Amino acid sequence: MTLRDASAARFGLQSFMGVPLTRDLSGARAAILGIPYDGGAHAVRVGARLGPAAIREQSVLIRAYEPPSQDFDPLRQLGVVDCGNVQVVPASVSDSFPAIEQGLWEIAGEGVIPVTMGGDGAVTLPQLRALARCRRDLVVLHIDAHTDTFPEDGPDRVRYSTATTFTRAAEEGLIDPGRSWHLGVRGPTYRPDAWGHALALGYNVIPDHEMRSRGIPDCVTAIRDGIGDRPVYLCFDMDIFDPSCAPGVCTPTWGGLFAHEGLALLRSLTGMNFVSFDVNTVSPPHDSAGMTAYLASAVMREFLFLACARPLA
Amino acid sequence: MTLRDASAARFGLQSFMGVPLTRDLSGARAAILGIPYDGGAHAVRVGARLGPAAIREQSVLIRAYEPPSQDFDPLRQLGVVDCGNVQVVPASVSDSFPAIEQGLWEIAGEGVIPVTMGGDGAVTLPQLRALARCRRDLVVLHIDAHTDTFPEDGPDRVRYSTATTFTRAAEEGLIDPGRSWHLGVRGPTYRPDAWGHALALGYNVIPDHEMRSRGIPDCVTAIRDGIGDRPVYLCFDMDIFDPSCAPGVCTPTWGGLFAHEGLALLRSLTGMNFVSFDVNTVSPPHDSAGMTAYLASAVMREFLFLACARPLA
Amino acid sequence: MTLRDASAARFGLQSFMGVPLTRDLSGARAAILGIPYDGGAHAVRVGARLGPAAIREQSVLIRAYEPPSQDFDPLRQLGVVDCGNVQVVPASVSDSFPAIEQGLWEIAGEGVIPVTMGGDGAVTLPQLRALARCRRDLVVLHIDAHTDTFPEDGPDRVRYSTATTFTRAAEEGLIDPGRSWHLGVRGPTYRPDAWGHALALGYNVIPDHEMRSRGIPDCVTAIRDGIGDRPVYLCFDMDIFDPSCAPGVCTPTWGGLFAHEGLALLRSLTGMNFVSFDVNTVSPPHDSAGMTAYLASAVMREFLFLACARPLA
Amino acid sequence: MTLRDASAARFGLQSFMGVPLTRDLSGARAAILGIPYDGGAHAVRVGARLGPAAIREQSVLIRAYEPPSQDFDPLRQLGVVDCGNVQVVPASVSDSFPAIEQGLWEIAGEGVIPVTMGGDGAVTLPQLRALARCRRDLVVLHIDAHTDTFPEDGPDRVRYSTATTFTRAAEEGLIDPGRSWHLGVRGPTYRPDAWGHALALGYNVIPDHEMRSRGIPDCVTAIRDGIGDRPVYLCFDMDIFDPSCAPGVCTPTWGGLFAHEGLALLRSLTGMNFVSFDVNTVSPPHDSAGMTAYLASAVMREFLFLACARPLA
Amino acid sequence: MTLRDASAARFGLQSFMGVPLTRDLSGARAAILGIPYDGGAHAVRVGARLGPAAIREQSVLIRAYEPPSQDFDPLRQLGVVDCGNVQVVPASVSDSFPAIEQGLWEIAGEGVIPVTMGGDGAVTLPQLRALARCRRDLVVLHIDAHTDTFPEDGPDRVRYSTATTFTRAAEEGLIDPGRSWHLGVRGPTYRPDAWGHALALGYNVIPDHEMRSRGIPDCVTAIRDGIGDRPVYLCFDMDIFDPSCAPGVCTPTWGGLFAHEGLALLRSLTGMNFVSFDVNTVSPPHDSAGMTAYLASAVMREFLFLACARPLA
Amino acid sequence: MTLRDASAARFGLQSFMGVPLTRDLSGARAAILGIPYDGGAHAVRVGARLGPAAIREQSVLIRAYEPPSQDFDPLRQLGVVDCGNVQVVPASVSDSFPAIEQGLWEIAGEGVIPVTMGGDGAVTLPQLRALARCRRDLVVLHIDAHTDTFPEDGPDRVRYSTATTFTRAAEEGLIDPGRSWHLGVRGPTYRPDAWGHALALGYNVIPDHEMRSRGIPDCVTAIRDGIGDRPVYLCFDMDIFDPSCAPGVCTPTWGGLFAHEGLALLRSLTGMNFVSFDVNTVSPPHDSAGMTAYLASAVMREFLFLACARPLA
Helix, strand or coil: CCHHHHHCCCCCCCCHHHCCECCCCCCCCEEEEEECCCHHHCCCCCCHHHHHHHHHHHHHHCCCEECCCECCCHHHHHCCEEEEECCCCCCCHHHHHHHHHHHHHHHHCCCCEEEEEECCHHHHHHHHHHHHHHCCCCEEEEECCCCCCCCCCCCHHHHCCCCCHHHHHHHCCCCCHHHCEEEEECCCECCCCCCHHHHHCCCEEEEHHHHHHHCHHHHHHHHHHHHCCCEEEEEEEHHHECCCCCCCECCCCCCCECHHHHHHHHHCCCCCEEEEEEEECECHHHCCCCHHHHHHHHHHHHHHHHHHHCCCC | CCHHHHHCCCCCCCCHHHCCECCCCCCCCEEEEEECCCHHHCCCCCCHHHHHHHHHHHHHHCCCEECCCECCCHHHHHCCEEEEECCCCCCCHHHHHHHHHHHHHHHHCCCCEEEEEECCHHHHHHHHHHHHHHCCCCEEEEECCCCCCCCCCCCHHHHCCCCCHHHHHHHCCCCCHHHCEEEEECCCECCCCCCHHHHHCCCEEEEHHHHHHHCHHHHHHHHHHHHCCCEEEEEEEHHHECCCCCCCECCCCCCCECHHHHHHHHHCCCCCEEEEEEEECECHHHCCCCHHHHHHHHHHHHHHHHHHHCCCC | CCHHHHHCCCCCCCCHHHCCECCCCCCCCEEEEEECCCHHHCCCCCCHHHHHHHHHHHHHHCCCEECCCECCCHHHHHCCEEEEECCCCCCCHHHHHHHHHHHHHHHHCCCCEEEEEECCHHHHHHHHHHHHHHCCCCEEEEECCCCCCCCCCCCHHHHCCCCCHHHHHHHCCCCCHHHCEEEEECCCECCCCCCHHHHHCCCEEEEHHHHHHHCHHHHHHHHHHHHCCCEEEEEEEHHHECCCCCCCECCCCCCCECHHHHHHHHHCCCCCEEEEEEEECECHHHCCCCHHHHHHHHHHHHHHHHHHHCCCC | CCHHHHHCCCCCCCCHHHCCECCCCCCCCEEEEEECCCHHHCCCCCCHHHHHHHHHHHHHHCCCEECCCECCCHHHHHCCEEEEECCCCCCCHHHHHHHHHHHHHHHHCCCCEEEEEECCHHHHHHHHHHHHHHCCCCEEEEECCCCCCCCCCCCHHHHCCCCCHHHHHHHCCCCCHHHCEEEEECCCECCCCCCHHHHHCCCEEEEHHHHHHHCHHHHHHHHHHHHCCCEEEEEEEHHHECCCCCCCECCCCCCCECHHHHHHHHHCCCCCEEEEEEEECECHHHCCCCHHHHHHHHHHHHHHHHHHHCCCC | CCHHHHHCCCCCCCCHHHCCECCCCCCCCEEEEEECCCHHHCCCCCCHHHHHHHHHHHHHHCCCEECCCECCCHHHHHCCEEEEECCCCCCCHHHHHHHHHHHHHHHHCCCCEEEEEECCHHHHHHHHHHHHHHCCCCEEEEECCCCCCCCCCCCHHHHCCCCCHHHHHHHCCCCCHHHCEEEEECCCECCCCCCHHHHHCCCEEEEHHHHHHHCHHHHHHHHHHHHCCCEEEEEEEHHHECCCCCCCECCCCCCCECHHHHHHHHHCCCCCEEEEEEEECECHHHCCCCHHHHHHHHHHHHHHHHHHHCCCC | CCHHHHHCCCCCCCCHHHCCECCCCCCCCEEEEEECCCHHHCCCCCCHHHHHHHHHHHHHHCCCEECCCECCCHHHHHCCEEEEECCCCCCCHHHHHHHHHHHHHHHHCCCCEEEEEECCHHHHHHHHHHHHHHCCCCEEEEECCCCCCCCCCCCHHHHCCCCCHHHHHHHCCCCCHHHCEEEEECCCECCCCCCHHHHHCCCEEEEHHHHHHHCHHHHHHHHHHHHCCCEEEEEEEHHHECCCCCCCECCCCCCCECHHHHHHHHHCCCCCEEEEEEEECECHHHCCCCHHHHHHHHHHHHHHHHHHHCCCC
């Protein structure tokens, strides 16, 4: 392949990294899906509806090969396609959640690995609902500055916000909290005992300060051992990064991972049986020079390599 | 159609105004095509390669109906589809021009009206080449702050820049200059006698100051009478607008049309046999808050109504 | 007052133009109130929650005197105070609307003229509810690119959006539609017959094209004659301005008023009995260099002069 | 001259429009001078110190020829050079004003026409001091939203601010107020009777509303007749433009001239004996996409054509 | 407290984190005060006058609780109020410094802990003057990329700039230099021997390179031991952070602390008797996406926890 | 030198750090040269043509002295002058490369050390051609996220892009690859085996991961030993920095050096015989708040100290 081929036709991308934009999954082992729903972050910053567009746009800067460990093209190996966006209705849980669940099911139900991009952190719950249809023993590895396990309940807006995703997931029995992890939790919150409800629900929580004192490799080993060969949903909230790297998120929180730390963490997640990937909370109206969307597209590139590396189901 | 339907699925658009993204033209009377080539503006501002992406993104704000004269949905009436982008090679005329010509031919050759978005002003020449294959008597209505008829020649970069498009078009015999118009020319240029070569090539030129003193309606009548029922290529350079409305263009020039003037000008172009539409020179890295791309998407909406209104060929 | 006095203490303003920030209305004839609710624009651009903060910040650039007709200080004449913001809950109609109504009532119920700043266009309905408690015959002069009279109904989110404010106001009998005006309506909408439901509800509608052909003075005279001495609620949506002046609104629409036109329109509204003023839809995340918020603060300055000039009730 | 020659070497300009950067005035009839002093706008927005750099940078977009009336190169005709910047000390009147006066004198004292760029509006006073050394009967044509004739006095900071320039100029006897004009004054001010002190000092004042009702040509004729063949200092404050065209000024004021109006006004100023030109108040930290600086460079281009056209002294 | 309560009323904040905006200190142990004076940074970047407004605006993103060590609400514990801004006069030391001193005295004189936000680094001197009225043995812990101990003298502008604050403080005998520290000094300066005058005045200086080689904990221990139970003024200049975290400061200097390092440094400052806190040099016109103001509001949150933890006086 | 002297005349800089702007090299040991050519990055982001202007502008924030090791003024010690910019023709290799070569030769041929600023990474090849005229045994220390040693060939645009600089340099025999180093290579690329061709050409390659595992000091020692006293060309691509520090480059790549790491790396390069310095790929249209240009000017400051320290040739 010549440089000319490589660079041709990439500007003004309408698909992630220029892969075919289609709902035809024949031949695909992984598929991209945009979920432009941001009704879950109403209490903070709304704008993640523009996240999928921004990520696709910035993905023009992302390239396939990186020696020594990633010196092949995951797009070809996986036959990646981009299925476009789920048709959501802004601010409507009752319209959007079924659409998201259906969108994911159309991919995962075919045995294809979904690689989705939000939208805010509320989009994960309907995705888990779809996965749970076909995956028993589903567990979650949630990399985020927040556990998203607040107990709040009330109208849809409160019941299904970004702050309650994993409360609802546990309550609905979609996943096994005892084998699921929240990694990298840090920073101030609205209420005391921020991790208390996560622990009460049975989740494992490794806060940022513990992750840093133990070291990421040790934490990853513990998680890998705990999860075993269960099917894993990887949920990655961009606010795990420091705002100096990712200012355009819904709830920026100082003190996060640097870009190289976050990408290395992802690269180290080998040996797990990932069945779905989700990156969320890129909010373009609050971004600076497209940095956050560009970093999110780098995260998605790591997802693809993890998808290549995963053991057979 | 309810508001919910109207607003659904629009965020994170991958196609212009959310029309089907496909190369299947069956049932379509008009088709969108992005041309992310900006090698023609090398001497000024490069960046229009990101124009199609930005226009599609901003088109989320554009709506179909406007009473009284446009109170119907042109997307439905025309069965508009979005064919995505031509695969160009940055800075390469020899690779990109044939690809653009072919991209346009695949639409126009099927009898479908192309509605294209650049890229810079150099993308017009290969489009004219495609049109000229099937349209004798092709004429151009060129709305631009510049005539793009400089005599410069030399290597591809100079021979096929934004400044020479209509010089080459006349030399290649693609259009009939004597029935073609440059409307709204204004502002400083690199060389004296800026309109001289346009006139020498046989073009009609109505500078901005004449357009303003005669009034737009009078000019449009004269153009309509001169063109008659010949097939018309409408080429619209966003720098016809004042930089207060459209700062993100390749060659911003103070003193241009206001948004309402430019859109009204387009709306008045009834009774002509338009066979192709082209808006160009949106340069997102030089834009402010997406204004220029948003105005370009409003221009494209006017194109669609003109397409609905055109007399049968 | 010396220049030093005038310029002192103005930076980092916490109140509009530096007036006292208090809920004590004794001595006040007009009071500022911020309404940071933006749950009504969920279908387009969310962000007007930051509008009051941005307007107060930009009001540092606004000054009192302008000869010849405004060569006095309206702040002193009216004893203006700033009551801060209503405590709203993002995206919750059921929590926010009663709070807004109460906030307005605490001002208007004391006989003080409210001068409010949104928030999006949905904040007007609860304000009208408060006014209607004490004002029979209330009418509205609504200056906006949209009539906000769509018939949509459904859950709160749809029933009480920016698109339905004046549908609900008429249905609830808060105002007299037959003596109320929508002035300056223009631009594309989601549905055909955009003004049809406004007319069916009994409203008077003067679209932008009619306003321009008749001239603003003639329209104002007709409105003044029609309204007579009824109490008037002036509702001003910043999208009446062209996006070149006010890019940071919820639904930018090309072809609007220029700054001088909009301010002159306001200045011409003498001889009416205004009882409440409302400017809305400044969305700072979508603004450029604070222009829209700055123009909104100039609009509020005109409100204050209208308040000084109004005939006694 | 070929396009290649014209476009060569222009990027990263260190001088206005790429003219020679030198203090050697032999052969020059006009010379550019930057005055990066912004201590006069301390009460509003500071930042015009970066104005000369921004104007030079944007001048890369400015070109020489414009048919029909300006179809020649003023740079060649005048042998324009760029003398760089005056060495000022931020916030220090006592250091900076003598330096500015000396900088101007080194040009004007040689019989060369200064074309200066601020800096804020305070930089005009020391320039007038230099001109007054060699020009009796000096008059000023001041195009600005403000008269800059406030009576304030006190420490240097107050005595020599942007608001008092022409108060001091009259008091110092540098110019003949009775033959000097303030054109285009508009907008709110800090104190009542904003024009009173200007009139008391003997100046002629044509406010914006009068300029618009009489028409610019009529006003210009009156000014031309009043000035006769006296030597004229043309002082142009960028806030004469509307903020939609020029947001990045020290005191933005809505309702100003559009770009084409301001440039046409300048173009109409023929038949006067201009001896010095000054454009000021570009404040890059408050600008958007470089628009204000770009418009200021277009203003300077008009200055050069006026310099070409002026009658012999 | 429910999420709804927590998120209510926070948008468009007029006070820091939404605390009561009042000068009534009864019941308060700490009070916020904005000091919008930026006349001390005239030689570099002016704009910190907008700092308090920006910090209050960004504080909407700041939350109270952070387990494990900060799992309580310092706002409640301290009864924090926001006293608004000091009324300063731009660029005038003689007007502003007495006003700042008085503003601080009205808080500190009541035994309440001031938590102030600049403004530039010059605002510290008048604050020290107020503190010194009631605190013998006052010492300073100054965390800054610069010592602000240059010997320059001259007119007010030079004598009381950001570069001379601690020179003057020592000369005026306000603090005990021998028990005061400058921590984290780094980067290029205007003059050789940048730390020489600090040492000559008797201050302790721990440059950045020493802080990094010894480790922050060791440095903090040394400072704590040196200070003992003396009353400490904590002065925190945002330029201690790297420009990747805090671009919008007066004198950005590469190589500074990352966000987590700076916040951890603050968190480690236990066991000292802080009597006043000051964060300065946020310059919004030079910021990017509000990052610097947001980080400053996180710094202020740490101040509040330090205030909770301090030993009784 | 007083602070006043130091700060005087710096705003609106037309030269790097305010040094004399001249082509007269008498007395100079080092000279600045801007190379505004960006035709080598056509495949990614174009805009580095504005790099020299932006770097000069930001250099107003750079200061000379930094204790303890750099506590002297390198500008005085070296008699630095700024020679302005090379006159290049956008997108034309055939016009620009000879001009760049000549521009460098006019400095290096006089025995003066060039300190150049791009422009994109393609500008290095013609500089090496100039150096190779007078320097046998020339070697390169290339600090960059990419080796720029792709084998692509074809038309000028492909043959002389940023991706092929050191392929061509080796092929042309300009440098000794066996004694030249590529340091810090990281991140994804267009093709597999990204370093393979560099190694095949004989270059030494130390990827980022190796640099981090060995430590920078160890790598520098190895490079110093390998180079010995050969004349070294230091080529520094700003994309070696992480995008959180330097977003405005041609090919941003996550995971790069932080500012303090990159500057410390440069500071450690003592004991080598540097004969030319080159910093490139600052692309202002893609920058945020001028950060990248400001960091590049800090890099150039380090170059000057290395120039002071180098052993005699």
